[in-house]
Amino acid sequence: xxxxxxxxxxxxxxxxxxxxxxxxxxxxxxxxxxxxxxxxxxxxxxxxxxxxxxxxxxxxxxxxxxxxxxxxxxxxxxxxxxxxxxxxxxxxxxxxxxxxxxxxxxxxxxxxxxxxxxxxxxxxxxxxxxxxxxxxxxxxxxxxxxxxxxxxxxxxxxxxxxxxxxxxxxxxxxxxxxxxxxxxxxxxxxxxxxxxxxxxxxxxxxxxxxxxxxxxxxxxxxxxxxxxxxxxxxxxxxxxxxxxxxxxxxxxxxxxxxxxxxxxxxxxxxxxxxxxxxxxxxxxxxxxxxxxxxxxxxxxxxxxxxxxxxxxxxxxxxxxxxxxxxxxxxxxxxxxxxxxxxxxxxxxxxxxxxxxxxxxxxxxxxxxxxxxxxxxxxxxxxxxxxxxxxxxxxxxxxxxxxxxxxxxxxxxxxxxxxxxxxxxxxxxxxxxxx
Amino acid sequence: xxxxxxxxxxxxxxxxxxxxxxxxxxxxxxxxxxxxxxxxxxxxxxxxxxxxxxxxxxxxxxxxxxxxxxxxxxxxxxxxxxxxxxxxxxxxxxxxxxxxxxxxxxxxxxxxxxxxxxxxxxxxxxxxxxxxxxxxxxxxxxxxxxxxxxxxxxxxxxxxxxxxxxxxxxxxxxxxxxxxxxxxxxxxxxxxxxxxxxxxxxxxxxxxxxxxxxxxxxxxxxxxxxxxxxxxxxxxxxxxxxxxxxxxxxxxxxxxxxxxxxxxxxxxxxxxxxxxxxxxxxxxxxxxxxxxxxxxxxxxxxxxxxxxxxxxxxxxxxxxxx
Numbered sequence: 001x002x003x004x005x006x007x008x009x010x011x012x013x014x015x016x017x018x019x020x021x022x023x024x025x026x027x028x029x030x031x032x033x034x035x036x037x038x039x040x041x042x043x044x045x046x047x048x049x050x051x052x053x054x055x056x057x058x059x060x061x062x063x064x065x066x067x068x069x070x071x072x073x074x075x076x077x078x079x080x081x082x083x084x085x086x087x088x089x090x091x092x093x094x095x096x097x098x099x100x101x102x103x104x105x106x107x108x109x110x111x112x113x114x115x116x117x118x119x120x121x122x123x124x125x126x127x128x129x130x131x132x133x134x135x136x137x138x139x140x141x142x143x144x145x146x147x148x149x150x151x152x153x154x155x156x157x158x159x160x161x162x163x164x165x166x167x168x169x170x171x172x173x174x175x176x177x178x179x180x181x182x183x184x185x186x187x188x189x190x191x192x193x194x195x196x197x198x199x200x201x202x203x204x205x206x207x208x209x210x211x212x213x214x215x216x217x218x219x220x221x222x223x224x225x226x227x228x229x230x231x232x233x234x235x236x237x238x239x240x241x242x243x244x245x246x247x248x249x250x251x252x253x254x255x256x257x258x259x260x261x262x263x264x265x266x267x268x269x270x271x272x273x274x275x276x277x278x279x280x281x282x283x284x285x286x287x288x289x290x291x292x293x294x295x296x297x298x299x300x301x302x303x304x305x306x307x308x309x310x311x312x313x314x315x316x317x318x319x320x321x322x323x324x325x326x327x328x329x330x331x332x333x334x335x336x337x338x339x340x341x342x343x344x345x346x347x348x349x350x351x352x353x354x355x356x357x358x359x360x361x362x363x364x365x366x367x368x369x370x371x372x373x374x375x376x377x378x379x380x381x382x383x384x385x386x387x388x389x390x391x392x393x394x395x396x397x398x399x400x401x402x403x404x405x406x407x408x409x410x411x412x413x414x415x416x417x418x419x420x421x422x423x424x425x426x427x428x429x430x431x432x433x434x
Numbered sequence: 435x436x437x438x439x440x441x442x443x444x445x446x447x448x449x450x451x452x453x454x455x456x457x458x459x460x461x462x463x464x465x466x467x468x469x470x471x472x473x474x475x476x477x478x479x480x481x482x483x484x485x486x487x488x489x490x491x492x493x494x495x496x497x498x499x500x501x502x503x504x505x506x507x508x509x510x511x512x513x514x515x516x517x518x519x520x521x522x523x524x525x526x527x528x529x530x531x532x533x534x535x536x537x538x539x540x541x542x543x544x545x546x547x548x549x550x551x552x553x554x555x556x557x558x559x560x561x562x563x564x565x566x567x568x569x570x571x572x573x574x575x576x577x578x579x580x581x582x583x584x585x586x587x588x589x590x591x592x593x594x595x596x597x598x599x600x601x602x603x604x605x606x607x608x609x610x611x612x613x614x615x616x617x618x619x620x621x622x623x624x625x626x627x628x629x630x631x632x633x634x635x636x637x638x639x640x641x642x643x644x645x646x647x648x649x650x651x652x653x654x655x656x657x658x659x660x661x662x663x664x665x666x667x668x669x670x671x672x673x674x675x676x677x678x679x680x681x682x683x684x685x686x687x688x689x690x691x692x693x694x695x696x697x698x699x700x701x702x703x704x705x706x707x708x709x710x711x712x713x714x715x716x717x718x719x720x721x722x723x724x725x726x727x728x729x730x731x732x733x734x735x736x737x738x739x740x741x742x743x744x745x746x747x748x749x750x751x752x753x754x755x756x
């Protein structure tokens with residue numbers, strides 16, 4: 001944990017970790033007997049699912065929850081579904097998990113290589129959505145897609161993570177193939193490669209559109225990359241995608257390249273694992289592997305009340321079970337010792353202004369948090385720039401009163417979306433009645 | 435599935451810079467130490483008694499009020515201790531015990547708790563306490579009378595009082611260096627200019643107060659006093675005299691930058707500070723009070739919410755979508 005420095009005259013600048021020189025190959029985690037697959041769709045007890053307990057799945061088979069579902073998860077091996085259960089995430093987000101017990105056949109589903117005949121977005125979106133790195137194929141393939149620029153991020157999205165940097169330094173040829181492939185598939189020529197400025201083999205990216213990033217955390221945020229390097233000022237209340245810029249992890253580009261080379265989906269994901277002592281290890285695990293498999297193989301122990309951080313210290317989330325599976329977008333696992341966990345408090349804002357000084361988006365956090373605490377979400381958007389927040393988490397990191405500001409902000413955005421959806425629905429019914 | 439550990443689950447971020455309200459308040463108390471220790475050396479054990487009583491009674495009032503209002507008792511964060519300490523610093527060493535206790539009652543309860551406690555006070559709580567005391571029992575704030583029985587080896591007059599009565603001729607009684615080194619009559623924590631400056635610089639470097647406010651306040655004092663002096667050197671004292679007398683330095687580093695009652699954006703901080711300095715000198719030179727600092731602070735506290743609306747546009751606000 002980075003503590004406040006003695007001199008506090010200016011706002012602290014947090015630096016991203018850089019990949020160590022001469023990184024070792026990731027340790028292979030053997031495929032466990034049971035895989036846990038997450039489906040981003042809520043389980044509805046009133047409807048009949050089209051996959052059932054006891055069904056068999058083949059490797060590469062897409063599993064849909066309901067007949068009309070558009071979301072799917074790809075089975076990384078052949079086996080039997082032994083459990084279908086609901087999973088609850090942040091802010092009431094519901095998902096479903098399937099337990100796939102592998103058989104030893106490892107049998108591919110028929111016609112799996114068809115997508116690779118002609119690289120185009122629609123067929124790729126049909127099969128490759130759950131590739132490691134979670135390529136945003138759904139977004140790119142959408143008929144009304146307004147994406148004009150793609151940024152492939154070789155810099156990690158949070159402080160301690162080095163997965164993407166590792167892949168950037170190790171797999172340069174595949175990255176180039178991936179970028180060519182993306183250009184062919186999407187017809188978008190503006191593909192940028194965001195790489196750390198201090199990378200040793202910077203010259204390998206010559207001739208490509210590169211965006212060189214310093215270690216400064218704020219500079220690695222997508223909105224800041226857009227503003228500083230692409231000359232597009234982010235508009236409050238819209239995402240980067242709305243403004244035509246699609247951010248993609250480097251692993252997504254690599255997996256696409258590998259999938260088209262092998263003419264089959266790939267399932268192994270590189271993950272940086274950081275233990276309580278700060279030791280960095282990298283593993284290669286199949287999507288769906290429960291994280292306790294990784295921890296036990298690395299000899300990392302967890303105790304009661306520790307925290308399992310997935311993602312990173314500023315923007316990640318905490319898992320409540322070691323059976324949490326490896327997911328396509330999971331770059332980092334951090335074990336935080338229970339004694340290292342900073343508490344939050346129920347203090348009100350004391351107006352010290354540290355959040356206002358550190359906020360890269362210029363949000364008046366000191367005022368905003370008062371409205372959020374009082375559940376006044378519309379006012380928070382209208383007058384206090386809730387929609388301009390770019391989710392960096394720095395306000396909570398510096399808060400003297402230790403208010404969970406970032407959580408309030410996320411909740412506020414979530415509630416605001418629900419309110420808007422409600423209002424739209426009301427207007428629609430009114431229009432119908434009229 | 436084997437028995438699982440229970441993990442701590444919470445929302446990001448999972449790191450914190452380690453700062454806390456208690457830590458901030460402890461640093462403010464450390465910063466005030468040079469001035470207080472000097473006050474105790476200058477005015478004797480009576481000063482120590484006032485400071486200790488002020489701190490302890492302030493904490494007791496806070497605990498009592500939080501108990502009565504059924505809030506959780508949080509005297510461990512030193513919030514009341516800081517309010518009590520600053521209230522005590524603004525009192526003369528010879529003040530009766532009950533004045534101290536009433537002062538901290540007003541500071542902590544009327545100044546802060548009735549508004550909702552820490553973070554909710556629109557005015558600096560300690561200033562509210564001292565303003566009420568000085569209006570109600572003004573004779574105890576006549577520092578000349580209060581410290582009559584002391585033997586000092588310097589001009590035993592309150593500089594600002596002397597200025598009020600004798601005009602700028604009084605300025606010659608005090609050297610700037612002497613004022614800086616505490617050779618003046620006044621409140622326990624306000625006489626040792628150098629100590630307050632050291633404490634203030636410490637707080638600024640550590641980032642516990644906003645330097646913009648302090649610098650702007652000093653600028654306000656210096657510019658306004660200099661303008662007055664230039665217009666009529668016969669009638670008005672110079673900026674250095676104003677800067678090192680009365681509650682000025684206490685206001686610059688401890689009263690004006692109190693976090694809840696001061697702005698956080700750059701331009702408002704500058705306006706707030708300069709206004710404080712200007713008002714202090716205006717009250718001293720034109721108004722009825724010899725030391726206008728208390729009322730200057732209350733006035734800038736009053737305008738704080740309005741001026742703090744002046745803020746830069748947030749990212750992506752007010753840009754054309756085209």
